[in-house]
Amino acid sequence: MKDRRRACLVVPTNRECVATLAEVIAEAEYAAGHFDVDVHLLILDSSEHFAEHAAALSAARNVWHLDDARQREFLRRVVGAADVTKPDLLLDLMQPKALSYGACTNRAFLTAAALGCDTVHRRDSDLYFQTYAGEKVFPIHAELSALGRPARDVVATEDRLDDSRRDLPVAMAGASFVGSMSVDIEDIRDHDAYYDLVSLWAAPGSTDEEKRALVDESFTGSAPFDGDHTILSVVDPMRVDMHNISFHGLQERVPLPPATDTIGSDYFLIHVADKAGLPGLLHNRHIVNFHTAERKTDAGFLAYQLRFAKFILSMYYLHFVYQRMTTDAPADIAALVRESTWQPREPNETTADLMEAAYRRLGGRFTGVADLIRERRDTLLIEARRDMDDYALLIDAWAALIAAARETPV
Template sequence: MRIRKAPGGSVPSSGREKRHVNGSKGRRVCLVVPTNRECTATLAEVVAEAEHAESHFDVDVRLLVLDSSDHFRAHAATLAAARDVRHLDERRQRDFLRRVIRRADLAKPDLALDLMLPRGLSYGACTNRAFLIAAALGCESVHRRDSDLYFQTYAGRKVFPIHAELSALGRPAGDVVATENRLDRSRRNLPVALVGASFVGSMSVDIEDIRDHAAYYDLVSLWAADGSTEAEKRALVAESFTGSAPFDGDRCVLSAVDPMRVDMHNISFHGLHERVPLPPATDTIGSDYFLIHVAARAGLPGVLHNRHIVNFHTAERKSDAGFLAYQMRFAKFILSMYYLHFVYQRMTTDDPADIAALVRASTWQPREPNEAKAGLLEAAYRRLGGRFTGVADRIRERRELLLVEARRDMDDFALLIDAWAALTAAARETPVDDV
């Protein structure tokens, strides 16, 4: 990646960054925003990002918005400014998935549809849908943003992450010029599989209000792997869910990217997303970070840059209903980590069969350690007091269901990994727009 600073903080064009000539298009890429809330301001920002990409690179950007909100018309009005956009409500997403699943000839088509478009909220499932739709659109990479972000401004210009992504993603790692190169020499002929950055602004998990509470450590340290030392837990708590420094000029590191340094608001994938899906777990945060761990554990080339997005929390999350729902998703994340840590600690490859075997093996662990963690989770929330007492009560009421779901989510994930190659191949042959 070119890292010389140009006037205004932008990255200057290199020989590989070609503007379109006579309307010609180069590689096709998918810029995606999943949403279940009103986000017209964010969508306007992403439309501008797509325009920036096409004016600075030889790319054809397909903007994809997966819209489960009640604000479809308002979003459509904003998206009218985009050159090439697919704005799909759940009905159209479901229709596409049914055609893909039929073409893939899966043994359990109804289950596959449930895993791809579940009734509950699923960060992993919505991104999996984006992966398949991107394949159907002929896109070689996926660039994900979320609906609760905007872009930094530096020297009067927007700082678009897609500029850093397109400078490196999919290129042989040895061809990427970076501020710092930490990649093992044996990996430098491989293509860059992941380019990402972090965020500035509000914490990525909405627990900022309790950072100074004595029970904050009790709660956040629960997502550490079993066997972590006290020092390791304290280090994890100190850096969990916090952002990075504001942009002051382009910098990037070529390496196997540390999952703690990137956020799914601000990520792009090449190739990897067509081999391995994300966990389709419902009502939990963190399920969409799995591929970042795959890339790191497999030693795949990646680029960590500093074009961080600005994260904010919507008013709905602060309402009583929104607060309780979000905290319960955090609680399930804690219980899911019992299984995910098992996989992360043993994973050494991006081979889907090996990963599916590890996912299945994780469910053979005794449940008692996770039962103990559920008790500690309830106690931590109760110690926080106030409205968090209601979260503790809900965890007590749903304790058995939460434990069962955390395990069952992994069983479902293994099934989806098994089906992913067939689904991706079928998606490549399935038009998005048939109705």
């Protein structure tokens, strides 16, 4: 008798999120009730609110609620069982002391493999779901309808997939969001310097028109749900967000960049799926995004803006990879990641200077961000490059880590 498929619905968190957990518990229950699937709810909890979260999760089924210590112990066993070079460094890349969006999702990928799950469905701790016609709009409905199935068998509202892709399984299903901007810079959208700042993440060689289009589109959401609409295609990375994403197979071939204090470091697989031409499902079950009060405090504001600054500096290397990537083969991707670090640093130094000037033009509390960028300029530039060296090492080790995780109890 064939085993039921298993899905891992994961929420990484470093903040209080009892309300979001209630939403995701309901999503897990919905999936189990509407699909022939066992749903494992995984909470990777680095917050100071573990007890509150445990109480909120106490009545849910198939819950894995892991604090930092339990995550570290699991990772230590996985790394120890894998035949990898630099195991201590790899352990730190999987669970760095600083915040890392990519690393927390990589931990979810390894834990999902240990749980025998072939799909991973990622949500964030600062979201809730839309309601339509009195019912919650759960993204997992669209995700489980397509993930892992041969593309030719997937029914969608629109089919834009090339015939040459139809025998491949659907590797990714995702949507976007409604509500607050995904990057917390809404307060400055009407400022003249907004374009100067946001256009800095454009690919080298972009025309002024392309930069304008990028700035207009960046970090903004989508239309509210008004009935299911799905598109079977190779998904445009600009159409989906990592707080509303799911993967089949791809997450076991390629990890995410483990860069620290860098927003956007967890979006790499979306680009792999695009450049490799993997079938995907784009749906419109968008989550509702909101910003927590902590981000508006002085400390939270500065920390977040520096993560945005590091995102801009990281794009110098990531664009190099995206412009050349044509496959999801890990060895080829690792080679491109390494090659990206051989570029001269001067263009990124110019970006750092332009970024400082843009923040200074914004004035007010953004002047403090400009001061920090000036103060930490060389460190930020060094870290952006070193993050890519670390990423290449992790890609090399990923197959061994996934294989070890499959044999490691959580």
